[in-house]
Amino acid sequence: MNHDTPLSPLPLQHLADIQPRVLSTAQLREHGVSATDAGTHCRPGGPWQQLLPGVCLLHPGPPTSEERLHGALLYAGRPPAQRARTVPAQPTSGEPHAPYADAMITGLAALALHRFSSAPPLLSLDRIDILVPRTRRLRSAGFVRLVRGCALPTPQHLTGVPVAPVERALADAVAQLTEAGVVRRLLSEAVRGGHCEPPAVVRELANARLLTLPHVVDAVDSLLAEGRAIAEDRLYRLVAEHGLPDPLWNVDLRLPGGPHLGGVDAYWPQQSVAVELDTRAPRQGARQDDDALWSECARKREHLERLGITVVHITPRKLRDTAEQQAAVVRTALMASTDRDPAAYVVVLPR
Template identity: 85%
Template structure:
């Protein structure tokens, strides 16, 4: 026997020790299993079965939800480089690294992995959506539907499975739903459960061109209202827990006998400091252009500051992620009022 003599195939019983019982044909080759052996084992009544093209299930029964997920990723993931020769695995070696590159679970399956209670259980899903690059030469098949975005998002690893971030997964799930109630429940849970901010969800829905569907528009309105209510609660919490003086909540400002200056979420009249929650969401082509809305915010802020009123803009994301830091920003603005010229007198009305 010399170094050119091919290695004898290993007994197939060693595959029972593999961590997952779903493998690609490339992985099976790396374990010393020939294509002929794969075909023989995947015959009717055989011990294996073909789960997807190029993917085998190493037992005869139905696949588990985990096996379906990994099978979908093995089917859609970029195959290993051909330049690298595969060598039969040695006894005791672990499973070769699964070629999951450039493949992410998205849609309802991803939301189930993110633990959305409003998403169906994984085993009940007839289809698993997988994000792949546009350049991948594959077609949807079996229970796998391929989604080709302009660019792949950064994956979130959940139990060893690469998963799309919640906003992207929501957009892909909503794209396949016609039930207005189901869409509303998913979007509401995303915000109420602290998975993401409304602006991020609306941005993905906008990119997916879903904001022309009436049932999605209605769900977005509920989502934005939910997001604002949560942000307001955090603003109240910030004032109460960090020792800030009580402001006047949700008031309109106007000049005496003059024009309306706009509404603010909190106002300290003796110190001429206002807080405004920036809950804008990009909804291009949907009721109001984001640029126009930002211009309205900017004009109001500039007008108030010309009158000597300091305006602090807070976003829902900052209130969620760094409440103490935002309290420091507001406290600094309140303390600095003593060093400023007196502000113009404005009329404060309930909003």
């Protein structure tokens, strides 16, 4: 018996119920269809067609978007024999997406699955990007473009297929784009739609070494400015919706006749409590600048606290995901002011 010998010969009618109607040659063997029989069925005029190398479409018409996705993943996923050598033997019936092990949809196709309105529809894409480990010995073929990575993210499961997280899918999409407007719209929708925060996007772009491209740099500058505005709006709503007293917004603090202490996003002078948003994002090739900025922020915070000013540090993600908890933190700081020694007098100026 060789590897093409059917394991359990069965009539082909049972394959008509398989959805989506796309299988690898290895899966067809498990259903009793040899490679020779599969090739016969995929001949011109036959009932099937070869969608990709080693992948068959079980009907003669054009593939649906769902069938293209599953076919691309079947092509890029590790073969069963290879998975058996690297994964301990165990039942796989409950293993999600077992045929697609170590492969996930990324790029524009992934953004379409994440419901980005600025991403093209799936059927209009000439290529579907599939993220695989760098060690995979496989080439791009047909409508499948392989994207290799050292450290793969944990996929999300959308419409029955593994999909790269938004920030990774964005980086892989941007790597193939040259139009600044398209890049800007995709990055903007990622933040406006609440899919992810700007620092996560910039980090992935930096890892992909894309922050040296002028059209990407311009889009990132717009992204950071928009992310800052969204974070400030969330802070305004947090104060209003959770019944906190109105602070002074976006002010600079200075010692009377002395040095500038720094700017804060909200300040309650009677309680000497300040809120500072952390909207910093890593930049490629600017690690020393990032470290210097962090050190400066830490020094400012320590200086203010030595003067008796409580500084509440909040990230945009915390504002988005745990607004009620952040409001409780601010409220606690305001209430605790009566138990502290009076803070030093500072001059408050508009920023």
